[in-house]
Amino acid sequence: xxxxxxxxxxxxxxxxxxxxxxVFGYPGGAVLPIYDELFGDHRIRHxxxxxxxxxAHAAEGYARxxxxxxxxxxxxxxxxxxxxxxxxDAFMDSIPLVVLTGQxxxxxxxxxxxxxxxxxxxxxxxxxxxYLVKDPADLAATIDEAFEIATTGRPGPVVVDIxxxxxxxxxxxxxxxxxxxxxxxxxxxxxxxxIAEAIELIERAERPVLYTGGGVINSGPRASELLREFQKxxxxxxxxxxxxxGAFPADHPDWLGMLGMHGTYEANMAMNQCDVMVCxxxxxxxxxxxxxxxxxxxxxxxxxxIDRASINKVIPVDLGIVGDCATVLxxxxxxxxxxxxxxxxxxxxxxxxxxxxxxxxxxxxxxxxIMPQLAVERLFAxxxxxxxxxxxxxGQHQMWAAQYFGFDKPNRWLTSGGLGTMGYGMPAAIGxxxxxxxxxxxxxxxxxxxQMNIQxxxxxxxFRLPIKVFILNNEYMGMVRQWQELTYESRYSNSYSDSLPDxxxxxxxxxxxxxxxxxEADLDAGIQAMIAHDGPVMVDCQVxxxxxxxxxIPSGAAHTEMLLYGDQVEGTMDDEAxxxx
Amino acid sequence: xxxxxxxxxxxxxxxxVDNEAGILAKIAGLFTARGYNIDSLTVADISENHxxxxxxxxxxxPPQVIDQIEAQLERLVPVHRVVDLTQAxxxxxxxxxxxKVAGKGENRVEALRLAxxxxxKVVDTTTSSFIFELTGAPDKIDTFVALMRELGLVEVGRTGxxxxxxxxxxx
Numbered sequence: 001x002x003x004x005x006x007x008x009x010x011x012x013x014x015x016x017x018x019x020x021x022x023v024f025g026y027p028g029g030a031v032l033p034i035y036d037e038l039f040g041d042h043r044i045r046h047x048x049x050x051x052x053x054x055x056a057h058a059a060e061g062y063a064r065x066x067x068x069x070x071x072x073x074x075x076x077x078x079x080x081x082x083x084x085x086x087x088x089d090a091f092m093d094s095i096p097l098v099v100l101t102g103q104x105x106x107x108x109x110x111x112x113x114x115x116x117x118x119x120x121x122x123x124x125x126x127x128x129x130x131y132l133v134k135d136p137a138d139l140a141a142t143i144d145e146a147f148e149i150a151t152t153g154r155p156g157p158v159v160v161d162i163x164x165x166x167x168x169x170x171x172x173x174x175x176x177x178x179x180x181x182x183x184x185x186x187x188x189x190x191x192x193x194x195i196a197e198a199i200e201l202i203e204r205a206e207r208p209v210l211y212t213g214g215g216v217i218n219s220g221p222r223a224s225e226l227l228r229e230f231q232k233x234x235x236x237x238x239x240x241x242x243x244x245x246g247a248f249p250a251d252h253p254d255w256l257g258m259l260g261m262h263g264t265y266e267a268n269m270a271m272n273q274c275d276v277m278v279c280x281x282x283x284x285x286x287x288x289x290x291x292x293x294x295x296x297x298x299x300x301x302x303x304x305x306i307d308r309a310s311i312n313k314v315i316p317v318d319l320g321i322v323g324d325c326a327t328v329l330x331x332x333x334x335x336x337x338x339x340x341x342x343x344x345x346x347x348x349x350x351x352x353x354x355x356x357x358x359x360x361x362x363x364x365x366x367x368x369x370i371m372p373q374l375a376v377e378r379l380f381a382x383x384x385x386x387x388x389x390x391x392x393x394x395g396q397h398q399m400w401a402a403q404y405f406g407f408d409k410p411n412r413w414l415t416s417g418g419l420g421t422m423g424y425g426m427p428a429a430i431g432x433x434x435x436x437x438x439x440x441x442x443x444x445x446x447x448x449x450x451q452m453n454i455q456x457x458x459x460x461x462x463f464r465l466p467i468k469v470f471i472l473n474n475e476y477m478g479m480v481r482q483w484q485e486l487t488y489e490s491r492y493s494n495s496y497s498d499s500l501p502d503x504x505x506x507x508x509x510x511x512x513x514x515x516x517x518x519x520e521a522d523l524d525a526g527i528q529a530m531i532a533h534d535g536p537v538m539v540d541c542q543v544x545x546x547x548x549x550x551x552x553i554p555s556g557a558a559h560t561e562m563l564l565y566g567d568q569v570e571g572t573m574d575d576e577a578x579x580x581x
Numbered sequence: 582x583x584x585x586x587x588x589x590x591x592x593x594x595x596x597x598v599d600n601e602a603g604i605l606a607k608i609a610g611l612f613t614a615r616g617y618n619i620d621s622l623t624v625a626d627i628s629e630n631h632x633x634x635x636x637x638x639x640x641x642x643p644p645q646v647i648d649q650i651e652a653q654l655e656r657l658v659p660v661h662r663v664v665d666l667t668q669a670x671x672x673x674x675x676x677x678x679x680x681k682v683a684g685k686g687e688n689r690v691e692a693l694r695l696a697x698x699x700x701x702k703v704v705d706t707t708t709s710s711f712i713f714e715l716t717g718a719p720d721k722i723d724t725f726v727a728l729m730r731e732l733g734l735v736e737v738g739r740t741g742x743x744x745x746x747x748x749x750x751x752x
Contacts, residue, residue, distance in 0.1 A: 120603060124607055124610055125610060128658070129657075130603075132602065132603070149658055183599070183658065308652045308656070309649065309652035309655075312648060312649070313649055316645070574582075575582035579582060
């Protein structure tokens with residue numbers, strides 16, 4: 001059965017069919033027909049953001065915390081270009097988004113019409129796929145395929161650009177799933193030979209390491225369970241990338257901590273010295289590998305990834321397995337069978353030696369100033385019983401959050417890893433809070449990053465979202481300042497956060513609660529007051545200004561060349577190192 | 582500090598794609614975005630219902646980069662299949678060129694004689710010019726064009742390479 005409906009109506013029905021609860025968006029000329037269709041439709045809740053970048057990040061936060069795709073609706077031209085940062089962010093971190101952009105009418109495309117931008121051209125290389133829909137009759141099938149592409153295989157953002165006349169024109173709308181050829185078939189299951197070869201490598205290992213990433217989170221909560229089971233069966237120590245935190249419990253004795261540039265000493269040393277590395281859903285990012293020619297020189301490497309293009313991209317591996325993390329882990333567990341855990345006493349003793357360096361130690365202050373590391377530790381201690389969802393912005397505070405906040409479940413840690421987008425955290429918290437209305441959601445922020453999407457405070461107020469923004473305020477773009485200290489002889493070019501607003505007054509102006517914490521003595525009480533308030537809170541936690549983020553693998557260095565707190569680091573670097581990262 | 586360049590090898594890729602708007606931009610753009618090279622690119626519809634096109638790209642890069650190019654191409658939703666003809670074994674490569682030569686007297690006679698040697702066809706003529714049509718492997722066309730340069734070469738147009746595996750099997 002079919003009836004004649006407008007493109008906008010077909011679009012909304014298609015979204016409902018996909019089970020969409022929320023659309024994060026901002027209206028404008030080229031999407032008015034869709035907004036009119038949403039008016040009074042109670043099946044989909046539209047979340048009005050204050051800037052389109054906020055819409056994309058909020059959709060990311062919703063997606064990352066719930067496992068469901070995030071949906072964005074923005075107008076043509078500036079609406080689309082403003083959303084691009086969030087789209088690129090989702091592309092780098094493999095977050096499923098469906099982004100609907102309005103476009104000028106088809107007869108105006110190419111004429112430099114008002115609010116025209118070549119959205120399909122602009123988003124071509126930061127989307128998994130994109131479409132320009134020229135006929136309302138194609139809309140239902142396009143939306144159906146867009147959701148399939150966004151959510152299956154390696155997840156990612158899909159843009160559907162819809163000209164205004166296509167929203168108004170009519171086409172037959174059919175009930176039931178649209179008929180379309182199935183052309184996207186990602187490889188999910190590993191071959192028996194690959195599994196056998198992996199098991200053979202792992203069972204002979206004397207110094208194995210499991211190196212896991214965001215792919216385990218994207219594969220769904222079951223992948224995290226299977227990872228724990230596989231770790232238990234083999235006994236192998238485990239480290240994770242920034243994006244993979246939460247897939248494995250941070251209080252487990254075989255947990256090495258995060259690896260990479262600001263990873264723990266034990267994690268990086270274990271990666272360097274291992275004889276078999278099993279990479280599961282990670283991609284050998286440059287922040288993880290350090291200097292490539294010194295990366296884990298003596299190990300056999302197995303790489304499990306759903307994206308074949310991730311395998312052998314940066315680091316040549318001995319065995320590449322294209323498949324879904326949960327499915328392949330399941331296959332590995334079955335193939336491991338009744339084998340005993342590996343005999344790893346000697347290896348673990350070496351790891352214990354590295355652990356004894358206590359690489360996350362930091363100096364205590366006697367003057368009452370708050371070390372930012374301590375602030376995150378206290379935040380963790382005082383909120384852990386709430387099982388909170390943590391989002392971050394980008395910079396030192398992000399690394400401190402990753403280092404000192406312990407995660408033991410997936411989907412609790414939302415951060416911009418690949419693109420490193422300042423301004424991600426607050427909108428992501430808004431999306432996470434909508435998807436998890438009963439949970440405590442905290443954005444651990446810096447005073448510089450938070451200003452990049454500060455306008456979203458209004459969104460939280462409007463939708464009564466009790467998100468908490470915990471600003472580690474050191475009056476610097478701290479990571480920039482740290483690099484300038486390390487590589488440019490402390491010439492702090494433009495990294496001082498001048499003319500900061502009064503964050504407490506700003507909170508109050510938006511109807512939030514504002515709390516200022518100025519000394520260590522007030523830290524716990526401030527955090528508790530934040531948790532206790534039933535509504536959005538902004539905490540201006542003023543921390544020691546000069547604190548740096550350690551451990552650190554300096555630019556262009558190897559895993560074995562880590563700097564710890566107290567090492568003499570100020571100085572300069574040669575051009576090769578300056579150019580590297 | 583100086584920029585380092587790596588050793589590279591030449592590969593011919595045959596790519597089967599959905600014949601949809603923007604696919605060529607997507608593929609060409611992938612090469613620029615990721616810093617890969619395109620030596621030549623040809624594309625044409627090859628199916629009865631105009632649903633599928635075949636793109637032939639000649640590229641060059643270190644082996645690891647060639648492998649990445651194939652993986653990145655396969656990742657695009659409208660790409661059905663990528664075959665590395667260079668990797669896959671013996672194959673035929675052909676290109677078509679139009680070569681315009683102008684001149685009088687002995688040069689004109691010599692141009693016609695050489696064209697005959699290369700089995701080039703005359704597709705247009707005036708009393709002072711020829712357009713030759715020549716097909717063959719790229720080397721042959723290079724050689725012909727070099728010879729014509731001495732005899733009054735005016736203009737060259739080349740299609741870029743199309744390639745196919747030898748033998749009965751399809752790629």
